[in-house]
Amino acid sequence: MASSLSPECTPLKTQYDACFNSWFEGYLEPAVAASSTKNRQEYSKRKAEEEYKACVQKAVKDSGLESTLQQARDEHPLKSPPPPDPSSLEQGKKH
Template identity: 55%
Template sequence: MADSLSPECTPLKQEYDSCFNVWFEGYLSPAISPSATDAQRTAHYQRKAKEFEDKCGKVYKEYQACLQSAVKQKGIEPLLQQAREEHPLREPLPPATPSSKDS
């Protein structure tokens, strides 16, 4: 795992990364039947979101607070804001379809 933006945030980053990796491994494990209803799938993913919050939420918030402080201390905040304004996050683009040139 890589170091954080700021050395004082690295222990929190490592703790969060470890927590997330363990949680994500369980998230990827098939836990519901392929024939599950939409309601069952929704309930499953809501349980997984709560599980993440219960297991990793506190350290995630601590790490984010540390990062925000480091961003301010390093004077990066205006650059991040400029990047957000120039390239705002939008809905994902639909998958590309092969063009006639590719055929």
């Protein structure tokens, strides 16, 4: 997994990524990843997410990215998926 922008967040990020990735596989393909440890994973994902989030928020602040990030969010909130692109839909229909 790629490292965090702040080395101190990398261990938390690795843990969080691992939790998310296994959850994600189950989310997309429930039959494949019907693991018995699902509940435990979901719990640890929560905890890992909170710790990592706190660390990375500080790292973003320390890197001086806060204001440019806010500006980017104001300009393009991207709160919901953009409308489908007609050309890619047509491409999909061909197959």
